[in-house]
Amino acid sequence: MFRRHLTVQPDENVLAFRDGVLLGVFGPGRHRRRGRTRVVRVDTRRRLLVLAPQDVLTADGLGVRATLAVRWRVVDPVTFHAAATDAEAEMHLAAQIVLRSAVAAVDAENLAARPDAVGSAALTAALVPAATAVGVEVDEVVLRDVILPPAVRDARTELVTARTRGQARLEEARAETAALRALANGARLLEEHPALARVRLVEAAGPGTQLVLHVGDDARA
Known part of the structure; x- marks a missing residue:
C-alpha cells in the first residue's frame, strides 16, 4: 500500500530499495513511495575533481609537481552506488594514475615549454574506462600546472635571459652596421657630387656664420 510521496529534485536521481532489493530509479518529480522503502539520493550535476600537486617523474627521470582537473558527472546512478563503497575516491585514484602515466611519457623540457604536450583528449580517453566502471561520464580532463624543481627553473631563466641579451646585442650590431x-x-655621394657637399655645408652652418667657398679659381665670401 502506498503511504507517502517521494519528491526528487531536478539535479538528482533516487534509488529506491525495499528489503535490500532495488525497486527502481526515480527521476525528477513527485513519486509514490511504499512503506519500508529505503532511498538513496545520487547527485547528477557536473562535478569538479582537482588533484593536489603530485610528485611525478618525467620520461627523462626528472621529478616535477603536476596537478590535474577532471570534470565529471554521474550517468548511471545504480552503478555509481553499487560498484564501490566510495566511487569518488575511485575517481580520485584513477585520475592520479592517469596523471602519472601521462607525465611519464613526456620529457621535462617539452613539458615545461609546452604544457599542452599532454593533450586533454588523451587524458580524457585514458580516464574513461575507470570512470565507466563506477557509472561516471568524464567531460574533460586537463593538466593544470607543471612545477619544475627550483634548480631547473633557475637554469631555464638564465637560458631565456642569455637569449634575450644575445638578441639585444645582435639588434644593436645590426643598427650600428646600418x-x-x-x-x-653619404660620404661616397658627397665625393661624387662636390656641389651637394657645399649645399650640405651651408645648411649645417648656423646664422651669422661666414663661409668662404672656392669654386674653381674663383673665391667668394
Missing part, C-alpha cells in the same frame, strides 16, 4: 653603411653611402 648607420655605418648610411655614412659610407
